[in-house]
Amino acid sequence: MSDRKPFRWHIVVFLAPAVLVYTAIMIIPLFATLNLSLFTTVDRVSQFNGLGNFRTLFGDPRWSASFWNALGNNTWFFIVHMLVQNPIGILLAAILSNPRLRGAAFYRTAIFIPTILSFVVVGFVWKLMLSPIWGVAPDLLNAVGLKSLFAPWLGKEEYALTTLALISVWQFVGIPMMLIYAALLSIPDEVIEAAEMDGITGASQFWKIKLPLILPSIGIISILTFVGNFNAFDLIYSAQGALAGPNFATDILGTFLYRTFFGFQLQLGDQNMGAAIATAMFFIILIGVCIYLFAIQTRLRRYQF
């Protein structure tokens, strides 16, 4: 083949910039970080330490308590998203996709607005809204006669994490809504008409006909939520600071990584331990992605129209 054709340099020219930047800034640092987690710094000299950092991370009670706390909190953060964000997103999409609904474009645009705001804005907006000093939240609860339910949610250990997860749900509900909406719109009319001929309409039409058809999209949303949640940092950092208070009740892997890497208060930053936590996060995300790719995606039947 190479006898007939000259080497096609233009392919290299087209691919090179993207591949070079991506490799240099993303892939090499990623592997360098994995590598760093195998070293330790003694008197400013880097030494090979094998899996020692991981032994410290999982074995040393001070480290492992923080790690499992962060992982547990992160898991709860993810569960709240799966149980609240995705069902609400699917419900809104199912209503929006009705072709006879008026004002769908308005609702779509409005409900997506929180998603475009930065975490910093969202974190502080909700901090103010829920502040016991300002009283917007107690006033609103008072108006519906539920004032006794009010508590300084962000300040209480038992409520803070769930509150932050719900704030994050508030921000991101637009994404599952849009993706499911798109999937529902792509169901051909003939399928819906056939269902109606058989007398399947309304809610049962949704459960029996549409839901099985959009399962692949629900799978994609789940894995996007998983990667996003186990990589989250900004919202907690803006609302609760690097210490993820009260008493680390809202500490997740992202804030734990930040504190370890940069240090806080009296503890010095430790880049090797930071790298070890990043490596642990890498494997957690990798396991999630692999479960999705091999166990879930291959079992979901895709319908070709």
Next chain:
Amino acid sequence: MSVSRHSPARSVAAHAVLLTYTLIALFPVFVIVINAFKSRKAIFAHPLALPNAETLDWVGFKTVLKQGDFFQYFLNSMTVTVGSLFFVLLFGAMAAFALSEYRFKGNTMVGLYLALGIMIPIRLGTVAILQLMVASGLVNTLTSLVLVYTAQGLPLAVFILSEFMRQVSDDLKNAGRIDGLSEYRIFFRLVLPLVRPAMATVAVFTMIPIWNDLWFPLILAPAESTKTITLGSQVFIGQFVTDWNAVLAALSLAILPVLVLYLIFSRQLIRGITAGAVK
């Protein structure tokens, strides 16, 4: 059968659910913005009232403009966002063209290699990225942010753009080749103009996370002269936490530009999400 589908009761229920959720989505933003224009006393006395002649007060905005160097932060954010966007779109489109147009050994491999970055977040490499930037003297420069965001945006851009480039007609490109156009001219003159709508979509997608990011500005460029607006408002609000007028004004200033941009580009964004998901 159509009776059940189009009954007024169902339609009212649908609007009730959507309106409720729209209220939940917009209410906090609304409360923040209206209170930014009120005096301190009015903020606490009647948080839900609109500002009127008596309670109107610009003191918060004055503090923000006097204290924080928000104009500089805004310029930094613009530079970083526009710079990264330019490279993501240019490099992304070039790579997408190569992957969708030519058959060559390793095509699928390069595609998969680039797609890896969609699933694995670039943040996990932060420790080594910081070392790299320290070694190359790029810490506290906007260049470091542009580089990181270009790498972060490329995987999704290549993925979406190559889907769209497959739809460009082969006849057109072959006609160009017969007329003696080089492959570069075919790409820049024929293909790029045709995928402009897809480029706009990718632009909106890439732009939002870059503009809103806190992690990399905090770690790579926290100096006063290179702060982005997101980091700048985070630091400002942290310092002025008890000055409610200033905090509310800073939040409003951070919300409004993004909101205006979103309302201009929302159609493109929504079209992009729907087109991307159908594939």
